[in-house]
Amino acid sequence: MRSSLKKFLVTTGGILGTLLVAVVAFTNLSPQLGGTPTRPEKEAFAKSGHYKDGEFVNLIPTREMTGGSTASVMWKFLFHKSPQAAPPGPLPTRPLDSLAILRKTPELVRVTWFGHSASLLEIAGQNILLDPMLSVEMGPVSWATPNRYNRELAITPEKLPYIAAVLISHDHYDHLDYQTIKKIKDKVGQFYVPLGIAAHLRAWGVPRERITEMNWGDQATLPGLLLHCTPSRHFSGRGLTNRNSTLWCSWVVQAPTKRVFYTGDGGYGPHFAAIGQQYGPFDLAIVECGQYNDSWAEIHMKPEQSVQAARDVRAAVMLPVHWGAFTESLHAWNEPVTRATAEAARLGQVMTTPHLGEPVTLGDALPNSRWWEGQL
Numbered sequence: 001m002r003s004s005l006k007k008f009l010v011t012t013g014g015i016l017g018t019l020l021v022a023v024v025a026f027t028n029l030s031p032q033l034g035g036t037p038t039r040p041e042k043e044a045f046a047k048s049g050h051y052k053d054g055e056f057v058n059l060i061p062t063r064e065m066t067g068g069s070t071a072s073v074m075w076k077f078l079f080h081k082s083p084q085a086a087p088p089g090p091l092p093t094r095p096l097d098s099l100a101i102l103r104k105t106p107e108l109v110r111v112t113w114f115g116h117s118a119s120l121l122e123i124a125g126q127n128i129l130l131d132p133m134l135s136v137e138m139g140p141v142s143w144a145t146p147n148r149y150n151r152e153l154a155i156t157p158e159k160l161p162y163i164a165a166v167l168i169s170h171d172h173y174d175h176l177d178y179q180t181i182k183k184i185k186d187k188v189g190q191f192y193v194p195l196g197i198a199a200h201l202r203a204w205g206v207p208r209e210r211i212t213e214m215n216w217g218d219q220a221t222l223p224g225l226l227l228h229c230t231p232s233r234h235f236s237g238r239g240l241t242n243r244n245s246t247l248w249c250s251w252v253v254q255a256p257t258k259r260v261f262y263t264g265d266g267g268y269g270p271h272f273a274a275i276g277q278q279y280g281p282f283d284l285a286i287v288e289c290g291q292y293n294d295s296w297a298e299i300h301m302k303p304e305q306s307v308q309a310a311r312d313v314r315a316a317v318m319l320p321v322h323w324g325a326f327t328e329s330l331h332a333w334n335e336p337v338t339r340a341t342a343e344a345a346r347l348g349q350v351m352t353t354p355h356l357g358e359p360v361t362l363g364d365a366l367p368n369s370r371w372w373e374g375q376l
Contacts, residue, residue, distance in 0.1 A: 030140035032178040033239050034171065034200030037246070045195055048215045048247070055244035056195070058233050060269055067295045076330055084332035087149055091115075091324060092371060094357035096155040101127065106224065109258045109362040111284065113354060114153055115325030116174055117265070119286060124224035124255040126164040130262050130286065131175040132157070132184065138326065139173040146326040149333075154357025157183040164222055168193040169264025170236050170248035171200060174326060178204060192220055192227055196246030200238070216249060228252035230275050232266035234299050252279045258362065261313050262286040265322065267298040268305040272312035283362055285315030290323030290336035300329075303339035307349050318344065318351045319360065324372075334372040341370070 037045070045051040050059075065073075096112055104110070106125040113119045114134060121128040134157045139145040157180050166188050168176050176197065181204050191201055191211045198211045212220055214229035221227070234248040252275070253260040261275065261282045276282075289306040301309060303320070310318035323336040337353055344351040354360050354367040 031203065032140040032173070034176075034178070035203030036242065037196050037199045041196070041199070045247075048195060050216060050247065056236065056247045057244070059231055059271055060233070062233055062235075062267065062298045064235055064299055065295060066297045073293075073295050081327070081330050082332040082335075084334070085327045085330070086333050090150045090152075092355055093150060093152070093154050094355050096120075096357045096359070098155065098159045098161050100359075101161050107257075109255070109260070109283065110359050111260070111286065111319065112154070112357060112359045113286075113319065113321060113324075114155075115148065115150070115356050116323070117169075117286075117288070117321045118325075119262075119319075119321065120160075121253060121260060121286075123253060123258060123260060124222075126222055126225060127161065128253060129160075129163050129166045129184075129188075130251070131169055131264070132166060132180050133174055133177040134180045134183075135177050137179075138177075145173070146328055148325050150325070150356070160184060160187070163188045165189060165227070166191045167227070167251045167253075167262070168197055169232065169250065169262070170194065170234060171197050171238055171246045172236065172265070173238065174328065175265065176200065176238075181206070190222075192229070192251075194229060194247035194249040196236075200246075214249070215247070224255060226252075226254040228254065228279060230279070231271040232264045233269045233271065234264070234266035250275070252282075254279070258283045260284045260286070261315065263288045263309060265300065268301045268309060272309045276313035279313075281314035281316065283315075284317045284319060284360075285310045285313055286319045286321055287315075288322040289320035289340050291326075291328040292331070292336070293329050303336050304343045306336075307340055307343040307347060307351075310344075310349055310351075311347060316350060317362070317366065318349055320351065320353070324356060337372055 050056050110122040111119055117131045118133050119130045136148045185206050195213050198213045201211050216231045218229045230250045230252055232248050232250045235244055236246045236248050237243040250264045251262045259282045265288050287306045287310050289303050292300040292302045320340045352360050352366040355371055358367050
């Protein structure tokens with residue numbers, strides 16, 4: 001009996017070990033992993049003011065884990081998520097016609113949210129894509145990572161018209177997507193990314209002359225626009241050996257008469273008030289609001305903090321994102337927007353909650369249908 005049990009355990013352990021080695025090998029060999037910054041690039045990073053001992057660092061001390069162990073969190077994610085961690089079926093989506101994107105005036109400011117953080121910002125006559133993760137599957141091992149609730153999006157990458165600029169906030173798979181980049185790279189004027197991410201894009205065939213890497217505080221220009229790379233409080237890495245090898249950021253998009261802020265991912269901190277003071281007030285803030293937990297409370301905001309962040313940057317209108325596409329935490333899929341709506345009402349913060357694919361045009365009536373309440 002003991003001999004049989006020992007043999008079973010040895011065999012099972014060997015299978016699991018072999019599977020783990022295979023997954024690690026596949027992940028490290030997959031093109032989705034991206035590229036590696038060169039030695040001269042790393043030497044330049046050391047002069048950025050945000051790089052220490054071979055890694056980028058936050059403005060204030062920040063822990064990736066604030067409670068529990070990685071193993072205990074994974075156990076909870078696998079077996080103790082909310083019963084409503086994902087919706088029962090596809091979420092209602094408004095199809096977006098590429099011809100509608102082409103019809104615009106320089107005065108128009110319009111944003112269309114595709115789920116999670118991917119958004120199309122139309123401003124000063126330009127098309128700006130924010131963190132365009134437009135795939136159904138995430139990462140190199142799709143069976144082990146969350147997949148999108150909806151198999152179909154409001155618009156496919158192939159049907160998007162010319163994009164003047166793509167803004168990337170950091171290199172995590174739910175924000176920097178290999179498949180999407182491969183599909184849109186030939187119709188993008190310029191990619192604007194925080195330090196280090198150019199290596200990923202180069203590995204995926206984006207010419208280096210169409211990549212602009214930026215440090216916190218750097219500024220770039222487009223016709224009628226200024227782009228400011230601003231801080232966030234987060235971390236980075238796409239593999240087991242490149243933790244914090246690239247920078248993370250938020251973005252300010254500034255037109256002559258309108259200003260838009262995008263938080264990227266990150267925890268709450270004093271950087272929001274500083275950004276509001278230097279670049280605000282903003283007509284619109286696109287704010288991370290979802291995938292939070294007490295175990296990683298310093299790298300993702302809870303909904304009440306997201307609303308406060310919008311107030312800190314002095315935003316006239318808040319659009320909550322980072323929900324409505326993937327389950328990456330333990331809370332109910334629609335809890336972020338429910339809590340944020342209540343907090344915004346309490347504090348008097350104007351917020352818009354469009355359907356997936358429903359354009360929000362500044363100056364028009366804001367979508368606020370509470371559509372998520374019927375998707376339990």
